Amino acid sequence: MSGIFDREESFVDGEIIVREGDISREMFILQRGSVVVTKNVDGREVTLAVLGRGSFFGEMSLLESLPRNATVRACGDTRVLILEPGSLLLKIRRDPTFAFEMLQHMSQRIRDLDERLVALLGQRPAAAADERRSRVVLSSTSEHTDGESPVHSPGAGV
Amino acid sequence: MITTVREERLLVVSDVHLGNPLYRARRPFLEFLDFAADRNVSVCINGDGVDVIQTTAGRLTCDLAACSSRFASLSQKGLRVYYVVGNHDAVLEHFLADWGPLRVVPFLNVLSGEKRIRIEHGHLYDALYVRSPRLYVAVTVLGGLALRIHPRVFRALTQLNRPLTALGNFGKGLFRKNKSLPACPIPGERIAFLESAGEIAKRGFDAIILGHTHHAGEADLGDGCRYFNTGYWLEAPQYVEIDHGAMRLKPVFGEDNAALSGTWSRARGSWARMRRVIV
Numbered sequence: 001m002s003g004i005f006d007r008e009e010s011f012v013d014g015e016i017i018v019r020e021g022d023i024s025r026e027m028f029i030l031q032r033g034s035v036v037v038t039k040n041v042d043g044r045e046v047t048l049a050v051l052g053r054g055s056f057f058g059e060m061s062l063l064e065s066l067p068r069n070a071t072v073r074a075c076g077d078t079r080v081l082i083l084e085p086g087s088l089l090l091k092i093r094r095d096p097t098f099a100f101e102m103l104q105h106m107s108q109r110i111r112d113l114d115e116r117l118v119a120l121l122g123q124r125p126a127a128a129a130d131e132r133r134s135r136v137v138l139s140s141t142s143e144h145t146d147g148e149s150p151v152h153s154p155g156a157g158v
Numbered sequence: 159m160i161t162t163v164r165e166e167r168l169l170v171v172s173d174v175h176l177g178n179p180l181y182r183a184r185r186p187f188l189e190f191l192d193f194a195a196d197r198n199v200s201v202c203i204n205g206d207g208v209d210v211i212q213t214t215a216g217r218l219t220c221d222l223a224a225c226s227s228r229f230a231s232l233s234q235k236g237l238r239v240y241y242v243v244g245n246h247d248a249v250l251e252h253f254l255a256d257w258g259p260l261r262v263v264p265f266l267n268v269l270s271g272e273k274r275i276r277i278e279h280g281h282l283y284d285a286l287y288v289r290s291p292r293l294y295v296a297v298t299v300l301g302g303l304a305l306r307i308h309p310r311v312f313r314a315l316t317q318l319n320r321p322l323t324a325l326g327n328f329g330k331g332l333f334r335k336n337k338s339l340p341a342c343p344i345p346g347e348r349i350a351f352l353e354s355a356g357e358i359a360k361r362g363f364d365a366i367i368l369g370h371t372h373h374a375g376e377a378d379l380g381d382g383c384r385y386f387n388t389g390y391w392l393e394a395p396q397y398v399e400i401d402h403g404a405m406r407l408k409p410v411f412g413e414d415n416a417a418l419s420g421t422w423s424r425a426r427g428s429w430a431r432m433r434r435v436i437v
Contacts (some may be wrong), residue, residue: 006360008374031362081360095357096282097265104161116351143375 005087033078172369200417205244205279212302271403
């Protein structure tokens with residue numbers, strides 16, 4: 001069911017779909033299987049999310065033209081629909097509820113990050129630490145580049 | 159707003175057009191809601207459940223009041239009534255959402271068994287509605303006038319539309335890039351709706367359920383994905399039964415696997431009774 005501006009691609013278990021730091025601009029929608037989103041934090045790999053069917057990732061690199069913020073690996077046999085740069089608007093034109101779902105997921109992620117920020121500020125009453133922490137969190141918020149389904153893991157970015 | 163839910167069992171109907179004086183769907187629809195409650199199954203009304211374009215306020219109030227108690231009893235049993243907004247009831251979205259028992263959504267993603275199912279009314283894929291909403295409403299009002307003359311006039315117009323649609327589908331098929339999509343197997347259904355369903359299906363759905371077109375039927379979208387349309391309640395109403403991922407399009411009345419015994423023509427009532435309602 002591939003179109004002119006999108007294509008489908010399959011990945012085997014453990015195969016890397018997106019690598020942190022890569023400069024690529026495609027967006028991915030999970031048609032089958034699942035993926036694990038990980039990020040390198042101080043030299044160790046931290047799992048941010050596990051995404052399932054219908055979830056999408058990579059949209060922030062497509063929207064902001066920034067390098068990938070995390071690594072995404074296939075978990076089992078996985079098939080994704082790949083939207084090339086420039087095809088997002090065409091996809092939205094042909095499938096308008098996709099835009100609604102993207103906004104819904106991003107809104108949920110902002111809410112989740114807000115809650116984490118409030119919790120973090122509550123845990124660290126010292127003003128200096130608060131300021132430093134909030135700067136870090138706000139900074140990471142703006143760097144998130146991908147999405148996920150709220151069913152699986154709200155609030156994690158790629 | 160929660161648009162993704164897990165429901166192992168769900169009954170989906172569309173285009174009930176409650177309030178429309180000639181549809182006479184209230185009594186059979188109430189029976190259908192009782193049928194769902196008896197079997198402990200949640201219900202999804204996939205758009206145009208309420209008709210605010212072709213109705214009178216009195217009739218609409220009467221129909222909604224009758225349904226209200228059924229919706230409440232479904233809720234009391236822990237069942238859900240999802241209401242997907244359509245084009246005939248879009249202006250009522252907030253009213254319906256505040257009403258209480260209904261969960262109003264623009265579309266619904268249902269997880270059932272291993273299947274992922276999209277339920278959507280489908281008016282967003284109607285070229286006339288998207289390009290010229292005012293013209294669309296005008297045509298709908300004219301359709302309402304035809305209904306007021308006689309249901310047969312309305313049906314004749316619908317029948318007239320079928321060969322035109324078939325001709326349009328044939329012409330479009332000649333130039334279609336996506337040759338993998340089979341020819342439209344549902345009489346009267348525009349191929350554009352199947353193409354739109356195919357576009358949605360690319361996002362990892364196993365089945366797409368639309369309404370809006372009033373042409374009940376099912377089709378294969380390729381790659382194991384199914385397309386369903388639940389038709390409308392002016393004649394031979396049908397519903398989709400979702401049961402742990404298995405899906406079937408069934409008649410509401412009359413056949414062995416129907417939800418309700420009796421026939422639709424008897425349930426619908428005679429033209430004389432309808433005329434009394436209008437006059």
